[in-house]
Amino acid sequence: MYYDDIIGQDDIKARLARDVAEGHVPHARLFCGPPGCGKLATALAYAASLLCERPVEGRPCGECPSCKMTARWVHPDLHFTFPVVRPRGRSGDVTSDVYLAQWREQLCRTPYFDMTDWLRAMDVENQQAMIYAAESDAIVQRLSLTASRGGWRVLVVWHPELMNETAANKLLKILEEPPARTAFVLVSDRPDRLLSTIVSRTQRVAFPPLPEEVMARTLSEQRGLDADDARAVAHAAAGSYTRALARLVANEDEALFFDLFVLLMRLSYMRKVKDMHDWAQQVASWGRERQKDFLQYCQRQVRENFVYNFRLPALNYQSRREADFSRRFARFVNERNVVGIMNELAAAQRDIEQNVSPRMVFFDLALKMIVLLIQ
Numbered sequence: 532m533y534y535d536d537i538i539g540q541d542d543i544k545a546r547l548a549r550d551v552a553e554g555h556v557p558h559a560r561l562f563c564g565p566p567g568c569g570k571l572a573t574a575l576a577y578a579a580s581l582l583c584e585r586p587v588e589g590r591p592c593g594e595c596p597s598c599k600m601t602a603r604w605v606h607p608d609l610h611f612t613f614p615v616v617r618p619r620g621r622s623g624d625v626t627s628d629v630y631l632a633q634w635r636e637q638l639c640r641t642p643y644f645d646m647t648d649w650l651r652a653m654d655v656e657n658q659q660a661m662i663y664a665a666e667s668d669a670i671v672q673r674l675s676l677t678a679s680r681g682g683w684r685v686l687v688v689w690h691p692e693l694m695n696e697t698a699a700n701k702l703l704k705i706l707e708e709p710p711a712r713t714a715f716v717l718v719s720d721r722p723d724r725l726l727s728t729i730v731s732r733t734q735r736v737a738f739p740p741l742p743e744e745v746m747a748r749t750l751s752e753q754r755g756l757d758a759d760d761a762r763a764v765a766h767a768a769a770g771s772y773t774r775a776l777a778r779l780v781a782n783e784d785e786a787l788f789f790d791l792f793v794l795l796m797r798l799s800y801m802r803k804v805k806d807m808h809d810w811a812q813q814v815a816s817w818g819r820e821r822q823k824d825f826l827q828y829c830q831r832q833v834r835e836n837f838v839y840n841f842r843l844p845a846l847n848y849q850s851r852r853e854a855d856f857s858r859r860f861a862r863f864v865n866e867r868n869v870v871g872i873m874n875e876l877a878a879a880q881r882d883i884e885q886n887v888s889p890r891m892v893f894f895d896l897a898l899k900m901i902v903l904l905i906q
């Protein structure tokens with residue numbers, strides 16, 4: 532992660548590079564600003580610039596042995612503290628190290644992520660992550676080692692506001708008497724929840740939200756969206772690139788769901804049983820959560836198609852592609868079969884939740900559609 536990989540935030544990038552070039556490196560910085568604006572990405576690039584052996588105008592060279600290690604987040608003088616969840620079957624405090632492998636994988640995927648993504652990466656959805664008291668001892672221990680490559684040591688703390696009180700007080704002690712050649716970077720959406728004594732020990736860098744046009748340009752250039760889609764996604768993301776990425780994944784899923792919904796309806800109508808079997812195999816190969824999402828999507832489309840027949844566009848919530856399909860298909864969903872189709876989709880969803888074999892569930896569903904669609 533170098534400055535060039537960070538979206539927007541040009542003023543902050545230039546200022547940090549200039550500070551490093553001039554040797555002005557405060558021992559602690561607080562990167563704060565709204566979610567998804569690139570605080571963590573910038574913290575990582577800043578860390579890389581401090582650890583680089585031959586920085587170019589305060590920016591990491593990308594070539595030296597240190598940069599090669601930073602690129603994979605395995606530099607021995609780069610340390611991380613982040614919220615974690617106690618693994619199942621384990622008691623007592625846990626430290627960030629327990630999830631270091633998942634953390635590095637997440638950073639390699641993208642540094643634009645939020646707590647929901649991080650919980651998913653730890654495979655512990657619906658739990659509360661925090662920085663436990665034991666983390667502060669781990670920090671002391673990590674920083675008691677001499678820098679293995681003779682330069683700076685950097686500690687990046689993600690979501691310091693989620694520190695337990697003991698840990699926060701110990702961090703304050705460390706910041707009051709910082710070890711030599713050590714840079715702390717605290718990355719927080721909620722600096723108001725930090726101890727004011729910690730905040731006053733840091734130099735604050737306030738990030739603005741990402742402007743819509745900057746985000747739209749990035750979505751076009753890096754994700755291949757056409758100008759209209761890029762603008763729509765950027766607008767909905769309201770300054771957060773993390774939110775924009777989440778929206779893209781949802782869009783991709785919906786596009787695939789739409790294709791498979793259309794295919795199911797076509798194949799059932801044409802009674803292509805062999806192809807219906809292949810269709811069921813494809814959907815059955817997904818995870819159960821995604822299968823449930825798909826069945827919900829199908830229920831929504833059936834409802835939309837039924838409503839379409841009443842020619843009241845204000846009541847229809849469809850994308851352009853979905854509406855195009857409804858123009859030809861809606862007449863097949865009528866008062867004789869709509870309840871039956873909805874019931875079958877809901878029953879399939881229940882079966883999936885109760886761990887019935889997805890191959891059977893989806894093939895059965897397809898076969899029933901043959902009968903229902905001609906009513």
Ligand SMILES: [Zn+2]
Binds near residue numbers: 584585591596598
């Ligand atoms: Zn370098």
